[in-house]
Amino acid sequence: MITKAISRAFEQAKTRNWNKTYWAFDVHETVLEPNWSEVELPTKFYPLAKKALQLISQREDVCCILFTCSHPSEIEKYLAFFASHNIHFSYVNENPEVKNKKYGNFSKKPYFNVLFEDKAGFDALTDWKEVIKLLEKKQETVIQKI
Known part of the structure; x- marks a missing residue:
C-alpha cells in the first residue's frame, strides 16, 4: 500500500538527514478519471485526490514530480489546471x-521515493483517503511553504 512507501520515505529522510523526499505522480487513472478523448483533457479528480494533492503541495519536505506520458502541449495544460x-x-x-552516482544512473529514470501510479498498484478510489489520514496523523512533520 502507498502509505507504507510514504512512511518509509519519511523515516529515511529522518535517519539520513534529508530535508525532502521526492514523490512522482501519474495523471491518468491516478489523479484524474480518464475520458479517453483525443480532444478534451480529463479534469475530473478522483474522490479525495484534489484534497490530498493540495496537502502534499503545501509541504516543503516533499518535492512533487509529474510523471506522465502526456504530450508536451497537454503537459502545459495539466500544469496550469493543477x-x-x-x-x-x-x-x-x-x-x-x-x-548520477556510483550506485544509480538517473539519466533515463528519475529518482523518486514514492510513486503514485495505477500501473504500480495505486488504487485511486481507496488510496487517496489513506494518504490523507497518514498526512494528517503525521501533522507534526509538516513544514508549510511560505
Missing part, C-alpha cells in the same frame, strides 16, 4: 536535483 487548484509540481518526468 496550479489553478493549488496543486504544484516542481518537475515533469525528471528530477534534476538527484544526479
Whole structure:
C-alpha cells in the first residue's frame, strides 16, 4: 500500500538527514478519471485526490514530480489546471536535483521515493483517503511553504 512507501520515505529522510523526499505522480487513472478523448483533457479528480494533492503541495519536505506520458502541449495544460487548484509540481518526468552516482544512473529514470501510479498498484478510489489520514496523523512533520 502507498502509505507504507510514504512512511518509509519519511523515516529515511529522518535517519539520513534529508530535508525532502521526492514523490512522482501519474495523471491518468491516478489523479484524474480518464475520458479517453483525443480532444478534451480529463479534469475530473478522483474522490479525495484534489484534497490530498493540495496537502502534499503545501509541504516543503516533499518535492512533487509529474510523471506522465502526456504530450508536451497537454503537459502545459495539466500544469496550469493543477496550479489553478493549488496543486504544484516542481518537475515533469525528471528530477534534476538527484544526479548520477556510483550506485544509480538517473539519466533515463528519475529518482523518486514514492510513486503514485495505477500501473504500480495505486488504487485511486481507496488510496487517496489513506494518504490523507497518514498526512494528517503525521501533522507534526509538516513544514508549510511560505
